[in-house]
Amino acid sequence: MLTLAKGILHHPQAINRAAQEHLVAVIRAVVAEAPLYVPVMPGTGRPMSVRMTNCGTLGWVTDKARGYRYQETHPVTEKPWPAMPNELLALWERYAAYDKPPEACLINFYADDAKMGLHQDRDEQDLQAPVLSISLGNTCLFRVGGLERGDKTSSVKLSSGDIVVLGGEGRLAFHGVDRIYPGTSTLLKQGGRINLTLRRVNR
Ligand code: SIN
Ligand code: FE2
Numbered sequence: 001m002l003t004l005a006k007g008i009l010h011h012p013q014a015i016n017r018a019a020q021e022h023l024v025a026v027i028r029a030v031v032a033e034a035p036l037y038v039p040v041m042p043g044t045g046r047p048m049s050v051r052m053t054n055c056g057t058l059g060w061v062t063d064k065a066r067g068y069r070y071q072e073t074h075p076v077t078e079k080p081w082p083a084m085p086n087e088l089l090a091l092w093e094r095y096a097a098y099d100k101p102p103e104a105c106l107i108n109f110y111a112d113d114a115k116m117g118l119h120q121d122r123d124e125q126d127l128q129a130p131v132l133s134i135s136l137g138n139t140c141l142f143r144v145g146g147l148e149r150g151d152k153t154s155s156v157k158l159s160s161g162d163i164v165v166l167g168g169e170g171r172l173a174f175h176g177v178d179r180i181y182p183g184t185s186t187l188l189k190q191g192g193r194i195n196l197t198l199r200r201v202n203r
Pocket of ligand 2: 119121175
């Protein structure tokens with residue numbers, strides 16, 4: 001385990017290859033029920049480069065009119081999100097070790113040219129709970145800073161099977177994904193990267 005910044009822990013290769021393959025199958029089953037869609041920024045309606053879906057009782061969504069929020073249903077199908085898989089609950093117990101279970105798992109799919117700008121995860125009521133992030137597929141360059149947008153940042157490569165926990169003083173740290181490195185993993189047949197973030201929303 002490595003400390004990236006105060007409260008931000010990196011567990012390289014927390015998930016072995018067989019378990020990664022199993023997780024991908026689990027996520028494909030979620031996506032079959034709750035298809036990936038293109039989220040857009042509040043206000044501008046500008047599309048993000050990642051595609052998203054969720055599982056759990058709540059899902060994180062964004063759109064032009066109503067902005068960032070959690071809701072119980074998929075914005076396109078309007079159906080409840082698929083249940084949180086047990087495999088993800090087990091990873092939460094081990095790496096988040098928080099007394100309440102996660103309610104949302106945001107599933108981000110990055111094509112090899114996708115990225116995510118620097119942001120804070122701050123749409124949750126419960127900011128005591130950590131955010132647990134799982135990387136699958138191609139390696140990315142993950143950037144993490146401080147509590148202010150202008151703070152100094154540092155970057156680390158996250159590989160398939162890595163887990164990052166943002167908790168404590170790092171819970172509201174700015175973070176983002178600058179780039180994906182094509183061809184760095186054989187896990188996803190079509191390339192790209194999947195990131196799963198588990199969140200506790202309600203206190
Ligand atoms: C996120 O901040 O939602 C995603 C982070 C990542 O893709 O590693
Ligand atoms: Fe985030």
